[in-house]
Amino acid sequence: MTNVLVDTNILLYAIDEDSKYFIEVQSFLNNKAFNFFTTSKNISEFLSVITRIPKNAFPINEALQIIEEFNSVFTVLYPTEKSNIIFLELLKKYSPIGLKIHDFEIVSIGLEKKISQIATLNKKDFEEIEEISLVEL
Numbered sequence: 001m002t003n004v005l006v007d008t009n010i011l012l013y014a015i016d017e018d019s020k021y022f023i024e025v026q027s028f029l030n031n032k033a034f035n036f037f038t039t040s041k042n043i044s045e046f047l048s049v050i051t052r053i054p055k056n057a058f059p060i061n062e063a064l065q066i067i068e069e070f071n072s073v074f075t076v077l078y079p080t081e082k083s084n085i086i087f088l089e090l091l092k093k094y095s096p097i098g099l100k101i102h103d104f105e106i107v108s109i110g111l112e113k114k115i116s117q118i119a120t121l122n123k124k125d126f127e128e129i130e131e132i133s134l135v136e137l
Contacts, residue, residue, distance in 0.1 A: 004135050005110040006038045006074060007120035008045040015050075015066060021121060028119065028137045029073055038074045039109045041102060043067060079105070083112035094128065107132055 013021040014029060029036065047067070050058045058066070079087075087108035096104055103125045110118065111131055118126055119135040126134060 001033060001035050002117065003035045003037060003113075003115045005077075005106070005115050005118045005132075006036050006042070007106070007118055007122065007125075008042045008049070009121050010119055011038065011042060011046045011070065012049060013121065024137050034135075036074045037077055037110065037113070037115055038070070039077045039106050040079065041106050041109065043070075043076060045102070077109050077113055077115075079109055080112055083109045086111050090129070090131070100125070104129070 010025055010028075013019045013025040016022055019025075028034075047060075047063050050063050050066070051060055087105050090104045090108055091101065094104065107118065107126070107129055110116070116132050117135050118132050119137060120126060121137070123134055126132060
């Protein structure tokens with residue numbers, strides 16, 4: 001089985017039944033050829049988005065219930081001292097600015113765990129990072 005890091009947008013589309021990506025993401029997440037991982041950073045980004053959606057914000061208790069359900073699909077990875085070193089090396093190499101820095105932190109956490117593939121629908125966020133490859137959904 002292939003280890004794959006899952007980006008925040010995949011988490012969001014996994015619960016958005018109105019999204020044009022919902023069925024595609026559900027099919028991908030049910031693919032037994034993959035072991036799915038996400039990071040604590042992705043979880044906090046996910047919670048930030050779904051608790052502030054205009055007119056459809058999830059109460060925090062419901063949002064946390066979704067996270068509990070995700071735990072049966074994803075292994076959540078956390079930053080370590082080693083991932084922080086990788087993060088700083090990536091920042092020096094690529095010089096990202098602003099919100100793009102979050103993507104490099106996510107990648108560094110995966111790389112520290114030897115996960116070099118990421119599933120995302122925002123391919124432009126990661127395509128410049130040579131250390132990883134993008135997984136097609």
